[in-house]
Amino acid sequence: xxxxxxxxxxxxxxxxxxxxxxxxxxxxxxxxxxxxxxxxxxxxxxxxxxxxxxxxxxxxxxxxxxxxxxxxxxxxxxxxxxxxxxxxxxxxxxxxxxxxxxxxxxxxxxxxxxxxxxxxxxxxxxxxxxxxxxxxxxxxxxxxxxxxxxxxxxxxxxxxxxxxxxxxxxxxxxxxxxxxxxxxxxxxxxxxxxxxxxxxx
Numbered sequence: 001x002x003x004x005x006x007x008x009x010x011x012x013x014x015x016x017x018x019x020x021x022x023x024x025x026x027x028x029x030x031x032x033x034x035x036x037x038x039x040x041x042x043x044x045x046x047x048x049x050x051x052x053x054x055x056x057x058x059x060x061x062x063x064x065x066x067x068x069x070x071x072x073x074x075x076x077x078x079x080x081x082x083x084x085x086x087x088x089x090x091x092x093x094x095x096x097x098x099x100x101x102x103x104x105x106x107x108x109x110x111x112x113x114x115x116x117x118x119x120x121x122x123x124x125x126x127x128x129x130x131x132x133x134x135x136x137x138x139x140x141x142x143x144x145x146x147x148x149x150x151x152x153x154x155x156x157x158x159x160x161x162x163x164x165x166x167x168x169x170x171x172x173x174x175x176x177x178x179x180x181x182x183x184x185x186x187x188x189x190x191x192x193x194x195x196x197x198x199x200x201x
Contacts, residue, residue, distance in 0.1 A: 004041030005067035011039040013057040027056050034188070048162050089154075090199040096153035100146040107142025111135040147173060156195035158186035164198060 014024050014035075021039070025032040028049060037043040045053050050061050063070050065082045118131035151172045155164040167175070167184050175182045181194040 002067055003044055007039045007041040009067040013059060028052055046163050093154035093199040096149045100149035103142055103146040107139055111138045154199040156184055157198050158195055159193040160191045161189040163188040
């Protein structure tokens with residue numbers, strides 16, 4: 001999906017309907033900043049808003065995702081293309097999560113032996129310090145890479161308003177988490193909840 005193309009399409013249809021960003025936002029019970037974000041290609045409407053948005057603009061979801069009016073003869077082809085794009089996005093997210101887990105595992109496999117060697121065998125303080133320092137660097141680097149991959153895989157869905165977003169790196173790192181959820185502040189509703197990690201944005 002091309003966010004910029006979809007945003008320009010939303011703006012075009014909105015203007016054709018004679019609506020301002022504020023008027024469209026009021027009908028959808030959102031802020032005009034959210035509409036502006038869509039139209040400038042900086043975000044996509046969340047799933048729960050797609051149908052209401054399409055109703056207000058007089059288009060269908062397939063046209064919204066494609067970013068253009070679709071002739072009836074091409075409708076099925078475009079629908080299949082949009083579905084394949086969503087599947088591809090989900091697959092890419094899964095790959096990033098797998099790479100993240102592998103990176104974390106390899107980091108431990110690399111760092112733990114260094115720490116064990118520095119503690120078990122007799123050696124100079126300088127050598128022991130170097131081994132521990134290398135282990136710490138490996139752990140820090142590995143965890144950073146794993147976190148970057150995991151954060152960029154899909155998005156996080158707010159428990160309260162179901163908005164999907166990618167958190168800032170600092171918020172991601174500092175947020176308490178389980179295997180599938182992380183406590184984050186939703187940029188839309190402002191509530192801090194355990195947001196579920198989902199495969200698509």
